[in-house]
Amino acid sequence: MSIFGNILSLLFDSKQTKTPVTTRQLKAQKNKATWDKMAANPVTTQTEVIVEDIQNETDSIRTLFLTPSLAPSDTAQKPVSQHFHPGQFITCEFEVNGKKLKRAYSITSAEQETNTNGKLQISVKKEINGVVSNYIHDDLQVGDRFLIQGPSGDFVLPDSAERIVMIAGGVGITPFISQLRSQPENTESPGPEILLVYCCETPEDTAFRNELNRMARSNARLTVKYIYNHGQDAKRLSPEKLRLILDDWCSDPIQLEQNSTRFLLCGPAGLMEMAQESLSQQQVITERGIPPENILREAFFTAGQQNHERPQSEQPIHFRRTNKTVTALPGQSILDAALQGGLEMQYxxxxGGCGHCKIKVHKGDVYSDEPNCLSSNELNAGYxxxxxxxxASPLEIDA
Ligand code: FES
Incomplete structure (x- = not known):
């Protein structure tokens, strides 16, 4: 059904029920249909969005409110929960100084919010040498457009958990704010007990602080603990401090070791290493340590940077599983060459952050940008x- 068909059916329904449909509702419905279409095929669908609004959360973090700019070509409807799962990210493509640059950002809106006003939010920190983040903070304006793709990622709340401990550092709060905004505020509704340990430089540097305080006041199942690196009573998060916070929150440490309690970590590498190590070791936080499968991490990643000259000549790439050969043009990634050659690829x-496009190279020379999310074991195994x-030479790929 076209968007016009969709609008007509809404108007028709409104006549039947005598409920007036406002322009805003129609717009939200149209936006929802576009998000539905995108969520139905996150890997291949690129959607153009318009920046509807910009809001500064702190001096260095700002939120973009996005709506799709294109009418959807079909209106396959899904419940709103299938738009995205709170904790997932989207990949954005910006044109900066004539170059197309991609970056992945966590969605910060609540899933129900996308349904009611049709807007999707991302929150971006201005990094000192971040080409794209500086562009977003200094140049991007309301009304500008760019492409997004996704949602992606599996940093989502486990369905079965009775207790969830979130450990966030700085802008690592972004997946958690979406998850917290998506929780029912009514404590009669089923839902997990949640502890958020939020580490920031200073109170002024703490994005969403007022909103988190309001959530904690109105939701008895949510506890928020702030840890500041600077200022009065500043103390970085340490294993001992984490243990005291957890002891205070959960009176029975045995419960922390059970599958009903899950730990989610998102923040700078040092914070995540410290938290993961102290949680998983014996007799640091708990007697036996937290089972590794109950600790989920979302790594911050820096987009891969060119660290070699790009190969200057065309190269054939043979894909073993499909028995197809494509030609990589000079400067063309293996992914782009495969897609241009009509191959189905996961990406x-x-x-370089999600790992969806992992391939195994059987023969030939490859230059890869760094950093990327592969482990040294995967790299050594040829992935x-x-x-x-x-x-950089003719290739044989297992894909
Ligand atoms: S598509 Fe995400 S790492 Fe390549």
């Missing part, structure tokens, strides 16, 4: 990321 972030890798 999402295209900046590469197709989005950040370039053929």
């Amino acid at each position: 999402s972030c295209q900046v 590469r990321l197709a989005c950040l890798s370039y053929a």
Whole structure:
């Protein structure tokens, strides 16, 4: 059904029920249909969005409110919960100084919010040498457009957990704010007990602080603890401090070791390493330590940067599983060459962070940008990321 058909059916329904349909509702419905279409095929659908509003959360973090700019070509409806799962990210493509640059950002809106006003939010920190984040903070204006793709990622709340401990550092709060905004505020509704340990430089540097305080006041199941690195009573999070916070929150440490309690970590690498190590070791936080499968991490990743000259000649790439050969043009990634050659490829972030485009190189030389999310074991076993890798000789790929 076209968007016009969708609007007509809404008007028709409104006549039947005598309920007036406002322009705003129609717009939200149209936006929802576009998000539905995108969520139905997150890997291949690129959607153009308009920046409807910009809001500063702190001096260095700002939120963009986005709505789709295109009418959807069909209106396959899904419940709103299937738009995205709170904690997922989208990949954004900006044109900065004539170059197309992609970055992945966590969605910060609540899932129900996307349904009611049709807007999707992302919150971006201005990084000192961040080309894209500086562009977003200094140049991007309300009314500007860019492409997004996704949602992607599996940093989502486990369905079965009775207790959830979130440990956030700085802008690592972004997936958690979406998850918290998506929780029912009514404590009669089923839902987990949640502890948020939020580490920031100073109170002024704490994004969403007022909103988090309001949530904690109105939701008895939510506890928020702030840890500041600077200022009065500043104390970085340490294993001992984490243990005291957890002891205070959960009177029976045995419960922390059970599958009904899950730990989610998102923040700078040092904070996540410290938290993961102290949680999983014996006799640091709990007697036996938290089972590794109950600790979920969302790594911050820097988009892969070019660290080699791009290969200057065309190269054939043979894909073993499909028995197809494509040609990589000079400067073309293996992923782009495969897609241009008509191959079905798994991919999402295209900046080296999600691992969806992992391929195994059987023969030939490949240059790969760094950093990327592959482990040293995967690299040693011949795995590469197709989005950040370039053929320097004829290749044979297991994909
Ligand atoms: S598409 Fe995400 S790492 Fe390549």
